[in-house]
Amino acid sequence: MLTVPSPIKRVFAVRLTTFVSISTLILLVTSSAWGQQRILQKNLCDQPSGRVYSTGDRFLKSGRYLCLGERINPQNGNAVKVLCFLSRKILYLKQNTVFNTQICAPPPNEAVQCSVLNIVPCPHDYKGTDDEKNVPIVTSPYGSSIINNRPQISWRSVADADSYTVVVKGNGVKWEADVKNTTILPYPQEQKELQYGNTYTITVISNHGDQPLNSSSLVVHLLPxxxxxxxxxxxxxxxxxxxxxxxxxxxxxxxxxxxxxxxxxxxxxxxxxxxxxxxxxxxxxxxxxxxxxxxxxxxxxxxxxxxxxxxxxxxxxxxxxxxxxxxxxxxxxxxx
CATH class of the missing domain: 1.25.40.10 (Tetratricopeptide repeat domain)
Incomplete structure (x- = not known):
């Protein structure tokens, strides 16, 4: 006698298979998310390379560190905002992306700055000759780019100086101030502030009595x-x-x-x-x-x-x- 399989059993088998597949998928997704969490929980990356700055990822919370090799998983068409420490760039990732050195590489502009990574821009004779060592070197603002339009000015002291003259010149700004008993000058409130997007020269002159001894200048650029x-x-x-x-x-x-x-x-x-x-x-x-x-x-x-x-x-x-x-x-x- 020929036995015909029950339709109910077939439906049950299909539903059971579907249930197992969905369960497996959920397990895989959950395991992936848990695996990413364990990367930092167990300190598997010694040097975090970035941080999540938005809530658009399926698993990664805002403020969480990122390690190289982790996957970004945007949800619902959202862009995940990420700061890369190596490239110093903000990234907006809209697709599943592996956070690696291809999208998070050191910046090329490092080449224009004296640093432990690049010795070429370092001026080996930056101190000058013996006659130029005892000069009021401008120490701050630090570097040549600034965003503070009323920067504090400081300089290296000179042994024989009993006063200093600070001169600031540039587009729309020109003033000078005499300073005694200090090597720090807060930007004078009565003077016009520096203008964004312009370049200025800060000069410090060391004096002994009425006689100038030496001077040092720093050129700074205020960002747009x-x-x-x-x-x-x-x-x-x-x-x-x-x-x-x-x-x-x-x-x-x-x-x-x-x-x-x-x-x-x-x-x-x-x-x-x-x-x-x-x-x-x-x-x-x-x-x-x-x-x-x-x-x-x-x-x-x-x-x-x-x-x-x-x-x-x-x-x-x-x-x-x-x-x-x-x-x-x-x-x-x-x-x-």
């Missing part, structure tokens, strides 16, 4: 207002995440500021954490790197020395190696 506003918006978003202060300073804020080579803002931010009592060797080492970029090897050496001590005491050998590279650069710069 659109760039300044963009940076301020990005800094606000970083602050709104409520990150640990040290972490925000040496990863996120430094990346944003250095995307425009704003040594002045980066150094001031890192110094503020030092004043607050930070004991993080990475923060001190990065501050040393930034002092090198500003051609202040003495300050870099002092900071690197502290970074080395902190790295030794905390067992962070990778940081110690980076500090040693920085100290080699300082030695090269100071070599007669």
């Amino acid at each position: 207002i659109n760039d300044v506003q963009q940076i301020r918006d990005e800094v606000k978003q970083i602050n709104d995440l409520g990150l640990p202060p040290d972490e925000a300073a040496f990863r996120d804020l430094d990346a944003i500021y250095m995307s425009k080579l704003l040594l002045d803002e980066s150094i001031k931010t890192l110094k503020a954490r030092v004043v607050a009592g930070s004991q993080n060797p990475t923060l001190y080492r990065l501050l040393g790197d930034r002092y090198l970029g500003a051609l202040l090897p003495e300050s870099a050496e002092q900071t690197y020395t502290i970074a080395a001590q902190l790295a030794l005491s905390s067992g962070k050998t990778s940081e110690l190696e980076k500090v040693q590279s920085g100290l080699k650069m300082v030695k090269w710069l100071k070599k007669p």
Whole structure:
């Protein structure tokens, strides 16, 4: 007798197969998400390379670190906003993307700055001849690009000087001020502020009595207002995440500021954490790197020395190696 399979059994089999497939898919997706979470929970990447800055990813929360090799999974057509620490760029990713060195590579503009990564732009004779060593070198603003239109001005003291004259000139701005008993001048409130998108020369003259001894100048460029506003918006978003202060300073804020080579803002931010009592060797080492970029090897050496001590005491050998590279650069710069 021929037996005909029951239609009910067939339907049940199909439904069971479908249920198993869906369950398997959910398990795979969940495992993938859990696997990404474990990357950071178990410290499987020593150096995070980015951070998520939006809620558009299916699994990654806003504020979470990113490691190279992780996958970005946008949902519902949303773009996932990501900050890449290496390239110092904000990325908006709308498709499933692997976060790797192809989309997060070091910036090409590093080549224009003296640093431990590039010795070529470092002026080996930056100190000048013996007769030029005792000059009032302008130490801040740091670097040649700034966003503060009323920057604090400071300089290196000169042994025989009993006063200094600070002169600021540029488009729409021209003033000078006499200073005694200090090497720091807050931007005078009564003077017109610097104009965005323009270049200015800051000159400090050392005096003994009525006689000028020597002088030093620094040329600074104030970024265009659109760039300044963009940076301020990005800094606000970083602050709104409520990150640990040290972490925000040496990863996120430094990346944003250095995307425009704003040594002045980066150094001031890192110094503020030092004043607050930070004991993080990475923060001190990065501050040393930034002092090198500003051609202040003495300050870099002092900071690197502290970074080395902190790295030794905390067992962070990778940081110690980076500090040693920085100290080699300082030695090269100071070599007669």
